[in-house]
Structure formats: structure tokens, C-alpha cells
Amino acid sequence: xxxxxVLSEIGVGLRRNLTMTFAVIVSVALSLALFGGAxxxxxxxxxxxxxxxxxxxxxxxxxxxNDATTNRSSCGKGAVTDQQxxxxxxxxxxxxxxxxxxxxxxxxxYKLYKEQYGDTAIAATITPDQMQESYRVKLKDxxxxxVVASAFADREGVHQVRDQRDILENLFSLMNAMRxxxxxxxxxxxxxxxxxxxxxxxxxxxSRRRETGIMRLVGSSSFYIQMPFIMEAAFAGLLGGAxxxxxxxxxxxxxxxxxxxxADKVQLIEFIGWDAVFTKLPLVLAIGLLMPAxxxxxxxxxxxxx
Amino acid sequence: MIRFDNVSKSYPKQNRxxxxxxxxxxxxxxxxxxxxxSGSGKSTFLRLILRxxxxxxxxxxxxxxxxARLSNWKVPHMRxxxxxxxxxxxxxxNKTVAENVAFAQEVIGKPRGEIRKAVPQVLDLVGLGxxxxxxxxxxxxxxxQRVAIARAFVNRPMLLIADEPTGNLDPQTSVGIMKLLxxxxxxxxxxxxxxxxxxxVDQMRKRVIELEKGRLVRDQxxxxxxxxx
Numbered sequence: 001x002x003x004x005x006v007l008s009e010i011g012v013g014l015r016r017n018l019t020m021t022f023a024v025i026v027s028v029a030l031s032l033a034l035f036g037g038a039x040x041x042x043x044x045x046x047x048x049x050x051x052x053x054x055x056x057x058x059x060x061x062x063x064x065x066n067d068a069t070t071n072r073s074s075c076g077k078g079a080v081t082d083q084q085x086x087x088x089x090x091x092x093x094x095x096x097x098x099x100x101x102x103x104x105x106x107x108x109x110y111k112l113y114k115e116q117y118g119d120t121a122i123a124a125t126i127t128p129d130q131m132q133e134s135y136r137v138k139l140k141d142x143x144x145x146x147v148v149a150s151a152f153a154d155r156e157g158v159h160q161v162r163d164q165r166d167i168l169e170n171l172f173s174l175m176n177a178m179r180x181x182x183x184x185x186x187x188x189x190x191x192x193x194x195x196x197x198x199x200x201x202x203x204x205x206x207s208r209r210r211e212t213g214i215m216r217l218v219g220s221s222s223f224y225i226q227m228p229f230i231m232e233a234a235f236a237g238l239l240g241g242a243x244x245x246x247x248x249x250x251x252x253x254x255x256x257x258x259x260x261x262x263a264d265k266v267q268l269i270e271f272i273g274w275d276a277v278f279t280k281l282p283l284v285l286a287i288g289l290l291m292p293a294x295x296x297x298x299x300x301x302x303x304x305x306x
Numbered sequence: 307m308i309r310f311d312n313v314s315k316s317y318p319k320q321n322r323x324x325x326x327x328x329x330x331x332x333x334x335x336x337x338x339x340x341x342x343x344s345g346s347g348k349s350t351f352l353r354l355i356l357r358x359x360x361x362x363x364x365x366x367x368x369x370x371x372x373x374a375r376l377s378n379w380k381v382p383h384m385r386x387x388x389x390x391x392x393x394x395x396x397x398x399x400n401k402t403v404a405e406n407v408a409f410a411q412e413v414i415g416k417p418r419g420e421i422r423k424a425v426p427q428v429l430d431l432v433g434l435g436x437x438x439x440x441x442x443x444x445x446x447x448x449x450x451q452r453v454a455i456a457r458a459f460v461n462r463p464m465l466l467i468a469d470e471p472t473g474n475l476d477p478q479t480s481v482g483i484m485k486l487l488x489x490x491x492x493x494x495x496x497x498x499x500x501x502x503x504x505x506x507v508d509q510m511r512k513r514v515i516e517l518e519k520g521r522l523v524r525d526q527x528x529x530x531x532x533x534x535x
Contacts, residue, residue: 005412210398211409217356218461219386220413222379 009228010235013204020200021236027196028240028288031189033247036284038182040248044272045175048168051270056164057102057136058148060088063159064106064132080133080157088152092137097147100138106131132159193240194295197233201299204229212304226300233296234289241288245281252277307465307496308332308355313364314520315350323362324350326520332498334464337491339507340500341531342517348500351517352467355498356388357381369464386414389458389466389495393473395450397442403453404429404438410457424460432456432486448479452486459490466490468499472506480506504531 014021062085063075092101109131137148145163153161205212208228215225256263256271263271310330316323325347332338340348353359354366357373366373369387376384397406404425411421429435432452442450451471458466468487472480484506491497501507507514507530514529515522 210396214396214398214409214457215413216382217385217390218410218414218457219382219384219388221382224413224415 006227006231010231013208013228013232014235016207017200017204017232020196020203021232024193024196024200024233024236024292025240025243027189027193028237028292029243029247031186031193032241032244032284032288033251034182034186034189035287036244036248036280037251038179038186039280039283040252040272040276041175041179041182043276045172045179047270047272047276049172052168053142053165056142056168057138058145059162059164060092060135060137060148060152061132061159061162062088062134063157064129066130074154074156075159077156084155084157085133088135088155088158091151092135092148095148095151097140097144098137099140102136102138104134104136106133109134190291193237194291197237197292197295198299200236201229201233201296202303204232205300205303216305226297226304229300229304230293230296233292237288237290237292238285239288240292241285244284244288248277248280248284307334307336307369308498309365309367310354311365311367313354313361313366315347315354315359316362323520325354325361325517327364328517328520328522329364330515330522330525332496334496335491335494337488337497337510337512338499339510339512339514339529339531340498340517341502341507341514345519346517347520348517349469350520352469352498352500355465355467356390357384382414386461387464389455389461389463391451391454391458391466391468391471393470395442395447395454395474397450397453397457399442402439402441403434403445406442406453407457407460410460414461416461428456428460431459431489433482446479447475448482451475451483455483455486455490459495463495465496465498468497470501470503471499472501472503477505484510507531 062080063078065079089101089103092098107128110126110128113126113131139145139148142165145165149161149163152158212225252272252274254260262269308331310328313325313328314323315325328347328351340351342348350359354361354373355368357366357368357376360374369384371384373384398409401409407425407428408421411424416424426435426438429438432455434449434452434456437445437449442453445453451474455471466487471487472483475483480503487497487499488510511528511530514524514526514531516524516526516532
């Protein structure tokens, strides 16, 4: 294989189909950027799960004196008694799935609330005796929430058992939906990219039919005849992959570190690092290289007689 | 060199077979004219030798190989031992004379040094020394056909297939091309040439094979074009 000969043929082919090549590059770049974005999004979800599931608790909210007026039967007798509290604490400690139990007074809850909501109108209407006392239970396995819920939900003096994960799950399912949407759009873009490549190969095979005809007659191997076409597609795809990599890097840079600077604004979330982005780049490049090459070789079967 | 054993070839959607029960032998070093009117099966005959087509029945041997049993990926290697020349020259218009000839070697992966040596040699042989850097469009028809012959011969094939090489040329130019093909034949290369050119066939007095409606109707050593035309 004479590298220089093949390279010059590729250069000629790409220039001849400049507009088509550009379309291939753009569509491959977009689809791969979406693909990489979806990968990063699912990694972000996992990172957040790891981060949050360590910190979230199951909260057992206890009845306060106001709850007697609500129609919750377990609170029918008014505020929780000291005896009930001791019993709950003792029972929690007995459960093997419980790691730690932390008691939060109504006063502490009020302070936290004030911290979170500050001087907003809602915060001003809240008083300490409206807040509930609660047990914050940390489980060894966050998935076992249901065990705690069924044990304490209907007990006298317990207002409500709540898994804080519920709040997060909403966020995660939103992010998952975004990831799925990105993958769907990626699939469509990829189909478009493949169709463009097939068309490019067809045009290019037609415009080079003299050359390929002669190559066939003088005994060029089919590999040698098809190579320039496949390399053309692979080269355009690789460029598209490189552009996609650029999108991913810029995306991380502008969304998290600078520009939108989410890392500064949303400190509660741990964001994926640069290493997460870097590890996706080889995959993106490899797909950018291989998919167009495969599409081209399939197209050649149809449009190029060898 | 070439052997046909009871070869027939039919194309789909055509009632009459293009070749019907053709048997013949062409020995190494022979010069053979293939004559017959249009549609007589000459093209099919050549396409079978090049293995552009496969015989429907019968056996085709070229260079000692049974083409029916030759696997597809070996076909290119078989074709490297054949040279082909056509009526329409089939040169690449955007390459110079030398590049056109070199192309035939580049695409089969010949080393650059070998190409640089072989191209001027073969251009000298066909009488185009000094015109290496011309474009095909600047040459006369006869010169273009010489380039095509140089390209077919640069890999030193055992067998040269020529499909009406003088079909687009005036009689005087044709004579020059025939002299060239004769010279190539004298180097030991077998030449099979399909033609309609009565004068040439009659002058050369080589073996003549005549096809008519797909049948072999005449195989004559030192023959002439025909009796009634």
C-alpha cells in the first residue's frame, strides 16, 4: 500500500465533495456530542447518587400539639409524649439496618429552616412551635427505607415517615429523561449522518468510476479500490468526532467552571470532573472513525463494482 | 494460455445465448483476431477471459486457471497478468501521459523505484518518448491509444486483450497501432484482438476466429477477415 498515493486520492475526494464532507462532519459532530453528553449526564447522575445517598436520611417526623387537629389518626392524642419518643429511639437502635439515629428538636428544625429560607415571606410566618421534632435515621442500605416506614408510620406519636431520597429521585428522573432525549436525538442525527455518508460515497463512486474501472482492469485488489472511499468517510467522521470532543470540553468548561459556573452557584451538588470528560473522548473519536467507515463500506457494496 | 471447453453464456432476460458451445485453444505467444458482426458474442468472449462474467456452462481456463473455481479475491491477481486496451482508450483526462501509465502500477502497489524505471521504458517502446508530461487531451487519437497500450503493457502481462483498438482511428494510424501490437506480440505476449477492420486482418495474416450469433463458425490459421461483407 503506497501511503502517499492513497492520501492524495483521499484529499482529492474530500475536496471534490466539499459541501457533502462538511455536512457529514457537522452531523457526525452533533450526534457524537449528544452521545458524549448523554454519557456524561448519566455519570453525573451516578456521582450525585453516590454523593447524596451518603447524606440523606429517613426522617421520622413526630406529632406536635398542632397536629392533633389534623385528621392523622396517629396524632389524635396531641403531641408526642416522652415515653413514645424513648420507645421509638429504642426500637430504632434495635434494628440492624439502622446505622445512626439523630434526634432533632423543633428548635433546631426551626433554625435550619430559617437558614434555608432566610428572610422570605414564608419564613416570617413560621414559629418554632409549628416545627416538628424528628428522628433523622441513617440506614446502612438506603434502599431499605420501606422497612423503617412500615415499622413506624402508624405508630402513636409519629406524624409521618419520609424518605429524603424521594425528593432526589425527582431530580434524577428529570436528568435521566434529559439523557434519554439526548440519546434519541443522537440516534436520529446518527441516521442522518449515515445517510449522508452513503450518499457521499455514491456520488464519489460515480465521479471516480473511470479510475475504479481502470483499477479493476489492471488487477487492483478490492481493498485497494475501496480504501480511498472508506478513508474519506473515516477521515470526515474523525473530524466530526474531534469537533464533538471540542463541544464536550467546552460544555464542561462553560457549564460548570466558567460561564454559567454551576459549580460556584450550586454548591450542594458534586459535579463530574475533567477526568470524566477526558475518559469519554477516545470512545467518541473511535465511534466517529468507525461508524462512517462501516457505513461507507456498506454503501460501496451497492455502488461500486469490484 | 486460453482454453474454452463447450462454453455457453446466457444473460438473464435474453432468449438467445450470447455464446453457444464454444471450444477452442489459444497457445502462448499467438496473435489471434476475433471477428464477427455486432452481437455475435465477441464482447462476451472477451469478458469471459477477463472474468467480468462467468460461463453459464462449460469451462474457461486462462493462464492455466479454471475461472469458475477462481475465488473472487484472487481475480485481481489473475488480472495483473492481463493487459486490456479498448476502443475508447479509457485514459484519465486529469493525469499526464506518464501518470496515466504509472497509475496502473501504483494501484497494484508496485514500489516507486520500479515505477520510475518502467514508465519511461514502456513509453519509449510505444513511441511516445518525450511526451511524458502531455495531457491526454493534447494528443491525437493514435497517440492516446499508444498511451493506453503502454498502460496495459507496463506490468508485462502474459496476455493482451484488445477490444477494437483501432475502431476510432483512421487507417494510417491503425497501421501504426497494429505494428505496435505486433511488436508486443513478438516479445512473447499473447494478443487477442476483437476487430471489425477488414484491411488489418487481411494484411496481418494471423489466426482468425469468427463468431456468428454466439457460435464459433471459423477458426483459421493465417486467415482473412471473411468472404462476404
